[in-house]
Amino acid sequence: MSALDMAKRRLFEDGLGVTNIKFFPGTKLGVTPEQMAEEFNKAMSQLANQDYEEVDGKADDAHP
Amino acid sequence: MGDFRDLYSYIQTLTPKIKRNVIRDKITALTGQKLRVMMFALDLNILRGFFLSVHDADNPFVKQNGCNIIGLVKGQDSSWERFVQVKEMMHVFDSEKERTGNSADFEALLGSLTRPQVDRTPQQRAEAKAFWMALAVLCPEETRRRLKAELADEKTLTTEYSVALQLRIPEELVSALFSADYELNLKAILT
Numbered sequence: 487m488s489a490l491d492m493a494k495r496r497l498f499e500d501g502l503g504v505t506n507i508k509f510f511p512g513t514k515l516g517v518t519p520e521q522m523a524e525e526f527n528k529a530m531s532q533l534a535n536q537d538y539e540e541v542d543g544k545a546d547d548a549h550p
Numbered sequence: 551m552g553d554f555r556d557l558y559s560y561i562q563t564l565t566p567k568i569k570r571n572v573i574r575d576k577i578t579a580l581t582g583q584k585l586r587v588m589m590f591a592l593d594l595n596i597l598r599g600f601f602l603s604v605h606d607a608d609n610p611f612v613k614q615n616g617c618n619i620i621g622l623v624k625g626q627d628s629s630w631e632r633f634v635q636v637k638e639m640m641h642v643f644d645s646e647k648e649r650t651g652n653s654a655d656f657e658a659l660l661g662s663l664t665r666p667q668v669d670r671t672p673q674q675r676a677e678a679k680a681f682w683m684a685l686a687v688l689c690p691e692e693t694r695r696r697l698k699a700e701l702a703d704e705k706t707l708t709t710e711y712s713v714a715l716q717l718r719i720p721e722e723l724v725s726a727l728f729s730a731d732y733e734l735n736l737k738a739i740l741t
Contacts, residue, residue: 490657490660493656494653494656494657497653497656498651498652498653498656499653501609502604502609502611503604503605503606503609504602504603504604504650504651505603505604505605505649505651506601506602506603506641506644506649506650506651507600507601507602507603507650507656507659508600508601508638508641508644508650508659508673508676508677508680509597509599509600509601509659509660509663509677510597510598510599510600510634510637510638511596511597511598511663511664512593512594512595512596512597512598512623513594513595513598514595514596516664517595517596517664518664519657519660519661519663519664521596522596522597522660522663522664523660524596525592525593525596525597526597526600528590528591528592529590529592529597529600529621532590532591533588533590533615533619533621537591538588538589538590539588539589539624540586540587540588540589541587541588541589541620541622541635542571542587543569543570543571543574543587543635544571545628546567546569546570546571546632546718
């Protein structure tokens with residue numbers, strides 16, 4: 487299964503019922519939809535395994 | 551329920567640097583939508599961040615993670631991390647038509663982010679809108695006009711770099727803030 491098909495399945499067919507998804511592309515030009523879907527699938531796996539860091543935004547407060 | 555125009559009006563009462571938590575909390579107050587921000591280990595060459603929304607309170611995913619997730623990719627410069635988060639938060643204001651809620655729109659969106667498109671779908675348009683909306687909420691208009699005048703005045707020491715530091719936005723985006731594009735796009739968004 488392609489990464490793109492896997493992403494579509496995860497988002498819209500496996501009962502998750504995503505209502506909106508948007509992206510901010512990375513720094514490299516010439517990236518393919520398949521590469522982007524692959525990274526997104528990794529994020530979904532990390533999310534499922536609670537393998538992420540919460541961002542509290544307090545870094546903004548640390549700078550005068 | 552409030553919309554982006556309400557957020558923009560609120561921002562005009564603030565002084566930079568505008569904290570992203572202040573923006574997040576105001577979005578929640580205006581829309582009732584809570585936002586959870588998470589950092590992921592992904593390839594920054596490919597992706598800087600994403601917005602994911604699921605509107606089914608009974609869904610186990612929502613119970614665990616909340617309705618609106620902002621994903622940020624680790625390892626970004628802090629000004630980029632801030633900008634990406636704010637841009638993604640703007641998608642709470644996407645209209646129903648602008649949301650990416652099916653496979654065909656999703657595939658078209660990924661295509662447009664990686665290949666030039668002559669025609670834009672509402673989802674692609676929402677991506678562009680969110681970019682300008684994020685710049686607008688990180689710099690109140692009065693500050694923008696003052697900084698633009700300072701930048702044009704050779705007697706001042708204001709540079710794009712010093713503006714980036716004052717606003718804590720990426721230096722690469724400062725010229726966009728003072729461009730004719732900014733005014734045209736913001737006008738289209740606010741009207």
